[in-house]
Amino acid sequence: MADGARALAVALLDAVLGDRKLFAQALADLPAAAAPAERARAQRLALSVLRHLDPADRLLAPHLRKAPPLTVRNILRLAVVEMATEGAAPHGVVSSAVDLARRGRRTQHLAGLVNAVLRKLAPATFEGLPAQLMPMWLRQPLVRRWGRGVVAAIEAVHSRPPPLDLTAKPGLVAPGEPLPTGSFRLKDAGQVSALPGYEAGDWWVQDAAAALAVRLLDPQPGEDVADLCAAPGGKTLQLAAAGTRVTALDLSEARLGRLRENLARTGLQADVVAADLLGWEGGPFDAILLDAPCSATGTIRRHPDLPFVKDGSEIPELAALQATMLDRALGMLKPGGRLVFCTCSLLEEEGEAQLAALLDRHPGLSVETPEVAGVEHGWWTDRGGLRLRPDFWADTGGMDGFFIARVRKP
The missing domain is CATH 1.10.940.10 (NusB-like)
Incomplete structure (x- = not known):
């Protein structure tokens, strides 16, 4: 070389x-x-x-x-x-x-x-190296929660290069092996733009765990749906491909550039808005997807730099922002509408605890656990959230860590 x-x-x-x-x-x-x-x-x-x-x-x-x-x-x-x-x-x-x-x-x-x-x-x-340990600020709460065996399994997944997951338009297929949840997986993808179907806009790159948020929302043709914190846009593309009228909102105009490029490549439509959710007036919507800013601790398998540039000190501020965004999003939802909240985090503060606090603040909300293809029973929490971990599907490359929950407004 x-x-x-x-x-x-x-x-x-x-x-x-x-x-x-x-x-x-x-x-x-x-x-x-x-x-x-x-x-x-x-x-x-x-x-x-x-x-x-x-x-x-x-x-x-x-x-x-x-x-x-x-x-x-x-x-x-x-x-x-x-x-x-x-x-x-x-x-x-x-x-x-x-x-x-x-x-x-x-x-x-x-x-x-x-x-x-x-x-x-x-x-x-040189017969291989052991797995890299997560930093203590992250590892310790995960060990307390799941035990050393699960954490070691997560770290083993982190130590291997991740495969590439793709989401195809309904009725089409993408390169790679089909996954139980409907995504497609490639282990040695090479240059993405050279893969079959890329120029035709048949599919887009999206981790299989991230794609489950929209599948949990279950968008229906003709619905008015908001994708809040939309960039880089994989979920917006899913919503548009399902036939909804999508409003894709994000604070960063620069990050929305990639979303617009993917919309153009796939021939899908969305109303793209660069604005701060906390000051934006929109709605009412039939359904809302809020992929809130978070620590991204569930994405270390794809972003191994994160443990070296973060120290966990930002988590209380992020959790507070997530709560504020959730309350704001609920105000934009039609009566009887549904909201999916998700974070690519392994931490309870940004997932299970966030859902519990939301239900305490809004007693009329109900948590829904719809049937979703490929989702195993053990992935659901007692309160009805979907907890995804990197060690799930470990033998085929794992998945990003996510917490996803669907609630319905009374």
Whole structure:
């Protein structure tokens, strides 16, 4: 592999682990001149390192008397992960790592250290790495709730590259294997835009767990439906494909750009509005979908950078915002209308507890648990919410962690 991709991978790791940038922002900040193939390879390598960071550090620790500068650590981590997870030839990996260190003005004096450390690590060491543990602020409440076995199973899913899930228009199929819930799954997708049906707009990328929110809402043709916090738009496309009159609202005009592109590609229609839900006057609607801002702790399998740029301190503020948004959304709902609330979070504060508090504030609401294809009985909570975990379907790649609940207004 060309060293250019490795250099970009180290730059991505420096941005996430040093500057605490989200991976998407770090990727956007890469030099525009970088070749697409190099960027794609760098992205894959950097994500693999983030999925195995602590295990790689444990392998390196006995050979380091003190921690070297971050860039050198990331060069070493990248080399270890390449050898451990891809079976890359040690000679080529070590040579490339040394060359990367020599290139940097601040790292060139440590090229010898890189060479010495990596050569001490015997090839027998590289038989795979254990799963990366979640940070304690997230791991501890999950262990208390589900036990160490479930948490270990979640972490095992997090350590593997996720498959690509697609949602097809009704009556059509997408590439990949069909899932019980109606989505399609590809393990080695390659370039998405080159897949059959992409140009025709037959399908869109959407994690299978995320797609269940609309299936729980059960939109009917001709209904007036709002998708609040709509970007990037997978759920809006589902609602439009079901024949509803969709209003897609989001605070970010920039994020809505991707939604508009997908609407154009698929030939679907929606009224797209850039506005703050808390100040927007809309409705009344037959049905509302609120995918509220949250910690995104359920998406670590696809976004392994999150544990390194978040510390859990934002959760109380997010939970308060979710409650405010829920109350606001209920005010836009017609009498007898239904609301689906969801968050891509593993935490009770952003799911089960949020539903319980909503029912306390609005005693007339009823929780509904409709039949949904592929949803197993054990996924429902005692209060009627749908709790999805990354270790569900672990043998085929897992799913994002979500909490989804449907309530009906009296």
